[in-house]
Amino acid sequence: MRYSTQVRPVSYLKANAADVLTDLNERREPVLITQNGQAKAVLVDVVSFEETQETLALLKILALGQREIEAGETVDARTAIAALKDRLAPSA
Template sequence: MKLSRQIKPISYLKAHAAEIVRNLSEQCEPLIITQNGEAKVVMQDIESYEQTQETMALLKILALGTRQVEEGKVQPAGDVVQRLRDRRKRR
């Protein structure tokens, strides 16, 4: 993916909105919109956006788990299973 081909000024967005939406859906590549020569907005198709959000959520879960391991906030799985079995027997 060459981002240099995916950079357009806001005037292009205004003049070609329908074409841009169609291309985003087909190409699944982000489009960078500039205003006064500065990058201001990134546009992408909904499927790519959802995939990005899911990836971010998984990375956050992974980071949380790593932090909990580093802080010693984990227990052996066997201990947890045994505690759950004991709790179930008491009911």
């Protein structure tokens, strides 16, 4: 995705905020906001933002798992399943 197609100066955003928000929600393409010719912010629709946050959370979980594997902090599947069964078993 190229952000260069959705570049707007902050003055445009100030004058056309409602239109920018409508366009964001319809097209779901980020809008790059510039100030004095320099990129200063990126506006995204809420759905895209939430999807990005979910993706980042999953990537963090994968990275943590990878670190645990590299540190040897793992157990085999049978041991893990047995531990879960013991934990979930009703007490007598």
